[in-house]
Amino acid sequence: MSSLLLVLDDEQRRLPEQAPHYLWMDAGRLRVSEHPPDRSACFGYFVSELGAWWFHTGPARYPRELRINGRPADDGDVALPADRAEVRLSGEPYSQPERPRRPRGSAPEPEQRPPGQLVVGPPGSTADIVIDHPSVVADHARVEVDARGTWWLTARNGDLFVDGEPVTSAEREPGCSITIGGYVHTVPLPSRGAQRALAVEVAGLNARRGGRPLLDDVSLDVAEGEFAAVYGQEAASAWMLLGALAGGYRQDSGTVRVGRSSRSGNPRVRWVPADDDLHGTLTVEETLRLAIALRPSPGTRGDTGTTLDEIVSWIGLSDKRDKWVRTLSEGERKRLSIGVEIAGRPGLLLVLDSATSYEIGRDRDLMSRLRTISRDLPCTVIAGTRSVGNLDLADQVVVFDRRGRLRHAGPPGRARTGRSELTWPEYLATMETPAGDLETDRPAKLPEWRQRREPEGFPPALLVREALLFWRRGTGALATCLVMPLLTVLGALASRERLWPLLVVAVAAGAVVGRIDPATQRGPLRRDLRAGIGAGAALAAKSGLFGLVCAVLAAPMAWATYLFGTALPRLPGLPGWWSQYLLLLAVMLASVAGGLLCASAVSTPQLAVAATAGVGVVQVLAGSLLLGLGWLPGLLWLVPLTAVAVLAAPPVLEHRL
Numbered sequence: 001m002s003s004l005l006l007v008l009d010d011e012q013r014r015l016p017e018q019a020p021h022y023l024w025m026d027a028g029r030l031r032v033s034e035h036p037p038d039r040s041a042c043f044g045y046f047v048s049e050l051g052a053w054w055f056h057t058g059p060a061r062y063p064r065e066l067r068i069n070g071r072p073a074d075d076g077d078v079a080l081p082a083d084r085a086e087v088r089l090s091g092e093p094y095s096q097p098e099r100p101r102r103p104r105g106s107a108p109e110p111e112q113r114p115p116g117q118l119v120v121g122p123p124g125s126t127a128d129i130v131i132d133h134p135s136v137v138a139d140h141a142r143v144e145v146d147a148r149g150t151w152w153l154t155a156r157n158g159d160l161f162v163d164g165e166p167v168t169s170a171e172r173e174p175g176c177s178i179t180i181g182g183y184v185h186t187v188p189l190p191s192r193g194a195q196r197a198l199a200v201e202v203a204g205l206n207a208r209r210g211g212r213p214l215l216d217d218v219s220l221d222v223a224e225g226e227f228a229a230v231y232g233q234e235a236a237s238a239w240m241l242l243g244a245l246a247g248g249y250r251q252d253s254g255t256v257r258v259g260r261s262s263r264s265g266n267p268r269v270r271w272v273p274a275d276d277d278l279h280g281t282l283t284v285e286e287t288l289r290l291a292i293a294l295r296p297s298p299g300t301r302g303d304t305g306t307t308l309d310e311i312v313s314w315i316g317l318s319d320k321r322d323k324w325v326r327t328l329s330e331g332e333r334k335r336l337s338i339g340v341e342i343a344g345r346p347g348l349l350l351v352l353d354s355a356t357s358y359e360i361g362r363d364r365d366l367m368s369r370l371r372t373i374s375r376d377l378p379c380t381v382i383a384g385t386r387s388v389g390n391l392d393l394a395d396q397v398v399v400f401d402r403r404g405r406l407r408h409a410g411p412p413g414r415a416r417t418g419r420s421e422l423t424w425p426e427y428l429a430t431m432e433t434p435a436g437d438l439e440t441d442r443p444a445k446l447p448e449w450r451q452r453r454e455p456e457g458f459p460p461a462l463l464v465r466e467a468l469l470f471w472r473r474g475t476g477a478l479a480t481c482l483v484m485p486l487l488t489v490l491g492a493l494a495s496r497e498r499l500w501p502l503l504v505v506a507v508a509a510g511a512v513v514g515r516i517d518p519a520t521q522r523g524p525l526r527r528d529l530r531a532g533i534g535a536g537a538a539l540a541a542k543s544g545l546f547g548l549v550c551a552v553l554a555a556p557m558a559w560a561t562y563l564f565g566t567a568l569p570r571l572p573g574l575p576g577w578w579s580q581y582l583l584l585l586a587v588m589l590a591s592v593a594g595g596l597l598c599a600s601a602v603s604t605p606q607l608a609v610a611a612t613a614g615v616g617v618v619q620v621l622a623g624s625l626l627l628g629l630g631w632l633p634g635l636l637w638l639v640p641l642t643a644v645a646v647l648a649a650p651p652v653l654e655h656r657l
Helices: 235-246 284-294 308-315 330-342 364-376 424-431 461-471 475-495 500-514 522-530 535-563 576-601 605-628 631-656
Strands: 004-008 011-015 021-026 029-033 044-049 052-057 066-068 077-080 084-089 117-121 141-145 151-155 160-162 165-167 169-172 177-180 183-186 200-209 212-222 227-232 253-258 269-272 348-351 380-385 396-400 406-410
Touching: 004 029, 004 044, 011 308, 029 084, 151 160, 160 169, 160 177, 200 235, 212 235, 212 253, 212 396, 212 406, 227 235, 227 364, 235 253, 235 269, 235 348, 235 380, 235 396, 269 330, 284 308, 284 330, 284 461, 308 330, 308 364, 330 348, 330 364, 348 364, 364 380, 461 535, 475 500, 475 535, 500 535, 500 576, 500 605, 522 535, 522 631, 535 576, 535 631, 576 605, 576 631, 605 631
Parallel strands: 004 084, 227 380, 227 396, 269 348, 348 380
Antiparallel strands: 004 011, 021 029, 021 044, 044 052, 052 077, 066 084, 117 141, 141 151, 151 169, 160 165, 177 183, 200 212, 200 253, 396 406
């Protein structure tokens, strides 16, 4: 069973089989969604029943022009063969408006037809498929090629014979040989540029950590486009296998080949971690739109990627698009995390079970959707699970015992046991029984994650994301930024001949703007690193945004210091206000850079706060001394400090990640 290919107003999309999809009209255009605004206004819905797709009409009165696969919709149910539905408003099925005649002697106009459509005709015409037969006339038939490379033939002028039988329409899969007008044609396979799933080959894999065997001589194959579920009595076995496939964990011996290559760091291998690493202050739609914008450019010709509507349909969050990520349940956040990786056009998608109470294997709907994703994206999906539930939905089930030995690798329902009378459910029940005492019962410790990818540049969408995250900090954090100009007035009144009150405000303003994001966003930053967004690009986006905010806040602060005549030295050749502005901005930028470096170097937010505060005290003391000597010593202190912090923060952060 596969998803439904829907052609709506010449646009193609995939409808997953897990839910009904309603059809209605909005502002003169046909719309399809799992969650319509008003079901009573829908013309009907598409649904998968008993292995076949149907369109059920009602309750709203449908337009007379409504056509489904070229035929009028009626009051009954419409079967949708070959899992395809073409829905449009048309006066007659397969009708074409008559073209105006051109004046004699004028050049013919080039024919306009939708992309991906071929014309069958006689020799001498502009047909794409030429058939030399007396019965074949101009524009005899048309062939529409869908995203999977399937041919959909439709008769237009005269009779169309396919494989010796008269038809009005026919469908043939790629690789099939068909006979049209006595001539044999082969439906071409999809272009090499189209995305293909990555096969997995594992041979003799061994891994031990802390004296515990995690993988013991493991060999298995997962074909292209399969959905495999990995269950281990010791959860670390499944984690170790998926980590070795991703290139993040190093095995002791054995070979791993992904897409016929043993090299790690393939950008088409995407990893959904066990821990949540999403930004809670973004909405579901914002998260997915940013993931699409941040994905790498198409590596092959014809790779158009996936759309937002397809992703939310695949993961079952169509009704949650405007919800904050922090308000989602644990299972919904897991689906969204999968959707973020789908946006990266993976050839191999590795999904780890959550480290908390939520278990992928117990969520039958998600297991079914993972199977649909593997077929329709297409990509190979391997999910690790701690539950034996719903393993029947996988194409292949991989089971490890507590010693990391492979007990089963094959389709569900075919257990390799010496007891022929043992049923598959009974066999699964034995999986939850300990397979013997180990030397120790303490949980196995996984190795440190070592996956590294070369950065792929600076996506402009990073700035958009950082702007959204800054704006969503909350009213309290934003109000604190706005209070800084008022504090500057108080500092200017208190400073007079002393610099330290004003420097305290400037350093604090830079720290408030910059905060400690690298320490609090380690999970999202690790995801960026796996997706090819380097630590330098992430920190550059933060520094650029924070610098812009500091440039705005420094303007009223400079007016306050200028009006109240503080002791800041004046830069030569500049008016008083500009001199105050540039010096205050330099102090704030140095504070931002120092805070980012401190937050990148430590492991916890608490240490980041303490380190930033300590660096701020040093900045105030050094600034009071050096700026008191004049503008030149002050700039000689501020510029090198900012440059060193900016250059040192990316490698330090990448090392900590």
